[in-house]
Amino acid sequence: MKLSTRIALAVGITVPLLVLGAGWLLVQLVAADLHTQQDAHLRERAAMVARNARGLLRAVATDRAPAVERARERGLYNSALDVGIRLLGPDGTASGGPQPDASVPLPDDAPEPITVRDGDTSWRALSVRITGRRNGVDGTLWLFSPDTTSDEQLGVVRTRVLTVAGVTAPLAGLLAGAVATRATRPLRHLQQRTSGLDPRSTSTRLEHAPTGIAEVDDLARTLQTVLARYDEQAARTAEGLATARSFSAAASHELRTPLMSMRTNLDILADHPDIAVDDRAEVLDDLRKEHERLLGLLMMLRELGRGDLVETDTFGPVDLTEIAEASIAALRRRHPETSFALDCEPVPALHGWEPGLRTIVDNLLVNAVLHGRDEARPAQVAVALRAGAERDGRCAAVLTVDDQGPGIPDAARESVFERFHRGPCSPGSGLGLTLVAQQVALHRGRIRVLDGPDGTGTRFEVRLPVRDAGSGGGPDGQGGPGDGGDGGVGVGPPPPRRDWMIETAAHPRSLERPADSRRPQGFHKERS
Secondary structure (H helix, E strand, C coil), rough: CCHHHHHHHHHHHHHHHHHHHHHHHHHHHHHHHHHHHHHHHHHHHHHHHHHHHHHHHHHHCCCCCCCHHHHHHHHHHHHHHHHCCEEEECEEEEEEEECCCCCCCCCCCCCCEEEEEEECCEEEEEEEEECCCCCCCCEEEEEEECCHHHHHHHHHHHHHHHHHHHHHHHHHHHHHHHHHHHCCCCHHHHHHHHHHCCCCCCCCCCCCCCCCCCCHHHHHHHHHHHHHHHHHCCCHHHHHHHHHHHHHHHHHHHHHHHHHEEEEHHHHHHHCCCCCHHHHHHHHHHHHHHHHHHHHHHHHHHHHHHHHHHCCHHHHCCCCHHEEEEEEEHHHHCCCCCCCEEEEEECCCECCCCCHHHHHHHHHHHHHHHCCCCCCCCCEEEEEEEECCCCCCCEEEEEEEEECCCCCCCHCCCCCHHHCCCCCCCCCCCHHHHHHHHHHHCCCCEEEEEEECCCCCCEEEEEEECCCCCCCCCCCCCCCCCCCCCCCCCCCCCCCCCCCHHHHHHCCCCCCCCCCCCCCCCCCCCCC
């Protein structure tokens, strides 16, 4: 049933009910007014008749001549005019005029007018006490006025009320239907525009111009919000599926070589059970290394996928100093021979994803440990954290990790962040620095590869924006001014789409990229 039809029916039912209710109230008021007029008439007649009634009782009590009593009785009836009277005295009853039957019971006294019913006829009755100075001049005078006139007038009012209610019912329904049809026209237009929308097959979305009707405008905004949430959820689902497919493609591509190597070593052990002890130990050592590499690769791919799917609500205040201290403490247990130096200045809390920030510090330290040592001496890693300023004047946390390794040539400083890029003697998976780049981009920061402080080794410098009351990402989640290559970074939500796993699958082992190729999500690496 249409909304306009419902409104028409509701009005068509409600209006007659209101008319009937108002009519009932009108009937009660009219009845009260008629009774008031009738009662006033009875009181007026009672005042006039009471003197004649007292004279009649006095004549009867003093045994006056019958002619005198008849004269007094005629005077009593003549003074009553249009009301009935009944005089109850010590020696009998005198009655005349219209009144209820004598068998109708009356109360002992009715100083205020009451209604008395005689069958289908109703009467208004009033009693007056008659008293005199002589004995026997005591009685009760009853006055009666028929209620038929009031009943007739009330009947006319009731008929008119019912007639008005019967006429207004269809008229109110038709008028309400016409008004409701016009009033719901914007709602029908909105329904027509939304009925053709299919989020699964078209990118067209609801465009709504304000109508001035709050309910319709609110409904349109709600529909737009629902469709936007559907699009967002569909994009997340598609991103999740793409990430899963990319994970499978990347894993299958990168795991093929170590798995084939492990298969070859296993075949050697199976085909040559009498292999020399030294050769067997070498083969087993290769198997262990390949196994560790597989585990590391799978863990790195998992972390890369987590970074692609992290949500905004996981971001919160993070103390980067605590993360650096915890990461160094963990690596000292794993690499006791390595020398770590930590120099931290007070830095405001960052607004970020704590596991992602821990990934940045962990992988930079592991990279420094692996590439900052040689056979002659263990690695020496220096970590510094200080507050800095961006080019637009905003505050940033600056993290530097220095090692004493051979350094990275200028031409190779861009490619170290490529997926699955490994040096000739690197034991890693080729994803450690990719994870660093992903998390730096996720936190809208910048990373640079520089020479070591003494001209030897390598320094990785990470700049992450510090959250303050005046900074925030744009409404589209793209950060504030300077996002990208100009060095300024807004503190906002993570990028709306992150495709590090997808890029990993699409460009496996891509060591060279065209100079104008776009890096995922505008990740910014400065040349030293």
